[in-house]
Amino acid sequence: MGFTTLVVIAIFMVLGNWASQASSRTLHDEVTVKNMHEQWAQKYGRTYADDAEKEKRFKIFRDNADFVEKFNNKGNRTYKLGIDNVFADLTSQEFLTYYTGFRPTHFPKSSAGTKSFRYANLTNVSDTVDWREQGAVNEIKNQRECGCCWAFSVVAAIEGITKIKTGKLVSLSEQQLVDCDKKNEGCNGGMMDTAFEYIKENGGISSEEDYPYQGRDGDCDSQKAREKTATISGYEDVTQNNEEDLRKAVNQQPVSVGIAVGDEFQFYESGVFTGGCGERMNHAVTLIGYGYSDEDGMKYWLVRNSWGTSWGESGYMKLQREAGQPEGLCGIASAASYPII
Structure with a gap:
């Protein structure tokens, strides 16, 4: 060989x-x-x-x-992703289809109650805010496979201002909005301002206990909808594409906002999220505060989501504040509003 x-x-x-x-x-x-x-x-x-x-x-x-x-x-990176949440066996498209639902271009924009911004001249604005510390935020809820994030965003904002004004933290009914707000489309999506208008016209909103969440579209139960646990006199929009005005508003109360959710949101686990975002506005959350990262002092918004506690930081997200674009990271300053009592 x-x-x-x-x-x-x-x-x-x-x-x-x-x-x-x-x-x-x-x-x-x-x-x-x-x-x-x-x-x-x-x-x-x-x-x-x-x-x-x-x-x-x-x-x-x-x-x-x-x-x-x-x-x-x-x-x-300033944030980490993780596989240990309920979305781990879904494709990105499935995730975005089932768990978002903000439709800002699908519904006609009303100007009712939006002509002023009461916090425009506010000067005594805190450096950090966390409305959980004031007992104005309920436990994280879960919209499940129903695209009614808009309802959860609105309810959390009303729960917050109700606590601030009355001293009582109540859990209110997202299902009533899904079933009874006919200007929105339940699990097929909606807008927060339209929901605020419904609640004002209805004379209030029922409690979660009286009108519990089902996670699917249903017929409006008019008897349950007549049980008023909280009321609002209207709502106002925050100055569009102005994060400083948004900070003024969140300094005073939790605020409903729309954001553009992309692939990375599905597996966000911890830290200050700095992108990437979605290509269009498609999800609604509630801002319950803002602050600075302990690690590097990065400014962030404190986001309360409606995807259960397995997602993010036990249901919450820190999203970069003042990232350099007028609309804010993921468009967070482009569609913000808050209820008035």
Whole structure:
């Protein structure tokens, strides 16, 4: 056997060992991710109709886990993503379809109650605010697979100002807005200003206890809707594309805002979010404060979401404030309003 033949055999042996090891690593990774998926599904009570659906969801879960790992491994970020939330087996499109629902271009804009901004001349504005510390924020709620984020945003803002003005923190009914506000479209989306108008015209809104959340569209229960736990006299819009005026408003009360949600929102876990955002306004949340990061002093908005406590910082997000664009990061200063009592 010649020298050349020996070299060729040696090369094939090395390549064979490498391929075997690579195959072993791939098998191990696949098993590891399958175990992760099984544990995740058990934790969040996720079941599948059949093996085909389970395999489909596993592949999505695996892709999402890869996306999160690659993002976090890049480093030099002010925020982290995580796979441990209820959205881990959804595609980005499914997530955006089921869990957003702010439709600012779908409904005619009314000017009722929006001609003034009462906090324009406010000068004594705190450096930091967290309305949770004043007992003006209820526990995180979950809209589930219903695109009625607009209702949760409105309800949280009214719960906040009701506590500030009356001293009582009550849990109000999102379902009443989903069922009875016919100018909006329930789980198919809506606008906060339109919901404020409905509540004013209805003479108030019922409590969560009287009109509990179902997570789906339903017929308006007029008897339940007549039970008034909180009332408003109207609402006002914050000066558009003005984060300083938005800060003045949030200094005084929780504020409903629209934002442009993109892929990274699905797996936000912690830290000050600095982008990327969605291409259009599609989600509604409530601003309950603002402050500075302990790590680097970065300014942020304190966002209360309606995706349950598995998402973000137990249901909350810190989103960069004064990021350099007039509309704010993810358009947070472009569609903000608050209720008046």
